[in-house]
Amino acid sequence: xxxxxxxxxxxxxxxxxxxxxxxxxxxxxxxxxxxxxxxxxxxxxxxxxxxxxxxxxxxxxxxxxxxxxxxxxxxxxxxxxxxxxxxxxxxxxxxxxxxxxxxxxxxxxxxxxxxxxxxxxxxxxxxxxxxxxxxxxxxxxxxxxxxxxxxxxxxxxxxxxxxxxxxxxxxxxxxxxxxxxxxxxxxxxxxxxxxxxxxxxxxxxxxxxxxxxxxxxxxxxxxxxxxxxxxxxxxxxxxxxxxxxxxxxxxxxxxxxxxxxxxxxxxxxxxxxxxxxxxxxxxxxxxxxxxxxxxxxxxxxxxxxxxxxxxxxxxxxxxxxxxxxxxxxxxxxxxxxxxxxxxxxxxxxxxxxxxxxxxxxxxxxxxxxxxxxxxxxxxxxxxxxxxxxxxxxxxxxxxxxxxxxxxxxxxxxxxxxxxxxxxxxxxxxxxxxxxxxxxxxxxxxxxxxxxxxxxxxxxxxxxxxxxxxxxxxxxxxxxxxxxxxxxxxxxxxxxxxxxxxxxxxxxxxxxxxxxxxxxxxxxxxxxxxxxxxxxxxxxxxxxxxxxxxxxxxxxxxxxxxxxxxxxxxxxxxxxxxxxxxxxxxxxxxx
Numbered sequence: 374x375x376x377x378x379x380x381x382x383x384x385x386x387x388x389x390x391x392x393x394x395x396x397x398x399x400x401x402x403x404x405x406x407x408x409x410x411x412x413x414x415x416x417x418x419x420x421x422x423x424x425x426x427x428x429x430x431x432x433x434x435x436x437x438x439x440x441x442x443x444x445x446x447x448x449x450x451x452x453x454x455x456x457x458x459x460x461x462x463x464x465x466x467x468x469x470x471x472x473x474x475x476x477x478x479x480x481x482x483x484x485x486x487x488x489x490x491x492x493x494x495x496x497x498x499x500x501x502x503x504x505x506x507x508x509x510x511x512x513x514x515x516x517x518x519x520x521x522x523x524x525x526x527x528x529x530x531x532x533x534x535x536x537x538x539x540x541x542x543x544x545x546x547x548x549x550x551x552x553x554x555x556x557x558x559x560x561x562x563x564x565x566x567x568x569x570x571x572x573x574x575x576x577x578x579x580x581x582x583x584x585x586x587x588x589x590x591x592x593x594x595x596x597x598x599x600x601x602x603x604x605x606x607x608x609x610x611x612x613x614x615x616x617x618x619x620x621x622x623x624x625x626x627x628x629x630x631x632x633x634x635x636x637x638x639x640x641x642x643x644x645x646x647x648x649x650x651x652x653x654x655x656x657x658x659x660x661x662x663x664x665x666x667x668x669x670x671x672x673x674x675x676x677x678x679x680x681x682x683x684x685x686x687x688x689x690x691x692x693x694x695x696x697x698x699x700x701x702x703x704x705x706x707x708x709x710x711x712x713x714x715x716x717x718x719x720x721x722x723x724x725x726x727x728x729x730x731x732x733x734x735x736x737x738x739x740x741x742x743x744x745x746x747x748x749x750x751x752x753x754x755x756x757x758x759x760x761x762x763x764x765x766x767x768x769x770x771x772x773x774x775x776x777x778x779x780x781x782x783x784x785x786x787x788x789x790x791x792x793x794x795x796x797x798x799x800x801x802x803x804x805x806x807x808x809x810x811x812x813x814x815x816x817x818x819x820x821x822x823x824x825x826x827x828x829x830x831x832x833x834x835x836x837x838x839x840x841x842x843x844x845x846x847x848x849x850x851x852x853x854x855x856x857x858x859x860x861x862x863x864x865x866x867x868x869x870x871x872x873x874x875x876x877x878x879x880x881x882x883x884x885x886x887x888x889x890x891x892x893x894x895x896x897x898x899x900x901x902x903x904x905x906x907x908x909x910x911x912x913x914x915x916x917x918x919x920x921x922x923x924x925x926x927x928x929x930x931x932x933x934x935x936x937x938x939x940x941x942x943x944x945x946x947x948x949x950x951x952x953x954x955x956x957x958x959x960x961x962x963x
Contacts, residue, residue, distance in 0.1 A: 807870020
């Protein structure tokens, strides 16, 4: 074991349940502070390389991944309240020893319900019998490791170094930052017996929550009941989150609500919704205090395996998709398929496109899972309706969500700030941003068209076989997704889309395509306008041989009850008194 895991194991073995059960809570806490094993543990947390891959691998090897986020947050333990500290410590211990975790969780609950809970750990240590030891430690950390004692957030840290000329007239600097996040596929996250949200917000004393208006109509009472059950004050902000609402005006409204509520810089905002609220809410958090953490509960397929864990927050502007944005990943992203049971089939279908893209260029096993599931994935709403928990489609749905999530995160987080363009998860997203709004297409259908055309380009380059090419098209078609739309015949639109994407990708085209085999990726970096037009014409001839001549089922935003973005993309936003009144009414306190 590494030093960290060895010290944790030694600490667990040093305590028995009698100490934690002392009737006098002050006595119990003082005994913990003075124990040599506690000092070792504290020093281990402070010095722990929480962002190292070795630490993660060690936790994985021990089957203790559930305790990894707690260990990482405990790097800043001196700055935590006792309620937060002992809550995280209990999570960490439970990952190593379930029985010991029960005792420590009970002790943490006693702390959280006592007047001691709000006191900071450092203040308590400086008033303990070992105050000299901890005072020296605090003074040392101010100079050597300020992240451990006075962090802005327990989720991030940064480093840098500079060199300069002798007269300081030229200075060169290098800066780096690290952050961490947790991604989970959970069932029934709003069940009061599911502790993840309680554990996140109980010690903060409240939860500021952004909720999609459609989600609130189905789950608003359940959200309120969860927090009321755990005695956590809830500040719920409800926003309409249609595709046409994905503008800077929505982000500005969120920022105003954050200011009204006095959201703190270390206080994670909770976002519950689909892709639009994910993107706009994440951007608002990125802008507020320049870095406010947030927790994402994804209620749609697109959000669940793509936009939810994504560090790319954004909104549309001037008729262009995702023109404004910031790189700001959630501290916790939760995908809960129980929300899918209230989604229309058209919304599920377009979300599956984002799973297919990862399967084609990143995960061959996932591709096979999708072929096994077929259209039943849509009709059963990912195994949440007309089936039982042990049914094949239910288990297959969980496999699909987990594999898609892992594949996406592997690709995205290794290139957090999009500093290079070898990005497999951009498959299907080269020309589609340029024609999606104009055609009024749902995002998933636009991406599916891009994937189908990309697969054809790959076959045309002899990167994949004819069988593999048609296997990709058959999979896309099997879910009722689009292979074709006549917008592709607009040569000016297609070429303009390519020119814009070259600008966005640092002067390169870098089209991710399947190469070698399904599940593998290569990049095409040169395609003339003549070659593009010629390929489109040939691709059209293939699409007409497929069901519905390659046209998807309910491919347009208007087909699934959304406003047509092509009709509103260039309409300037005006905030009149009616809008402002509506905005003021969205804040509710439970």
